[in-house]
Amino acid sequence: MNIAKEYLKQVETLDAKIQQKKIELDSLKGNAIGLGAFDYSKEKVQTSASESISGKIAKYVDFERELQEDIVRFAELKHRVINQIHSLNNPIYMKILFKKYIEYKSLKDIASEIKYSYDRTKHIHGVALEAFRIKILKS
Numbered sequence: 001m002n003i004a005k006e007y008l009k010q011v012e013t014l015d016a017k018i019q020q021k022k023i024e025l026d027s028l029k030g031n032a033i034g035l036g037a038f039d040y041s042k043e044k045v046q047t048s049a050s051e052s053i054s055g056k057i058a059k060y061v062d063f064e065r066e067l068q069e070d071i072v073r074f075a076e077l078k079h080r081v082i083n084q085i086h087s088l089n090n091p092i093y094m095k096i097l098f099k100k101y102i103e104y105k106s107l108k109d110i111a112s113e114i115k116y117s118y119d120r121t122k123h124i125h126g127v128a129l130e131a132f133r134i135k136i137l138k139s
Helices: 002-033 049-086 091-101 107-114 118-137
Strands: none
Touching: 002 049, 002 091, 002 118, 049 091, 049 118, 091 107, 091 118, 107 118
C-alpha cells in the first residue's frame, strides 16, 4: 500500500515544488530587473555592474526554463496518474483516489463529500490503494 501511496503522492509533491519555484522565480525576476539604490557618495566607479545584471538575467532565464520543464512534466504525470486511477473501473475507488491524490483533499473532507463515515472512507481508501498497486504497479 505504501508504494502506491508514494507513487500517487508524486503529483502533489511536484505541484508543490512548482508553486515554490514560481515564488523563487518572482524573486529572481525582481532581482534581475530591479535597479537597486545607487550610492553617489563614493568616488570609485564600478565597472562590473553590467556583468552582475547580465548574470542575474541569465540566472532568471535558466530558472524560468527549468520551471517550464517541471510544468510540462507535471502535466504529463498528472494525466498519466488520472488515466491509471480511471483504469480501476470501480467508481468509488476512482472517486476517492482522484479526490485524495489529484485534488489533494483530506480523507475527512472526502468522507463528507461522498457521504460516508470517515472510518469507511479510510478503509475504502486502503482497499483502493491496494487495488491500484496490484493493477498498476504490480509489485
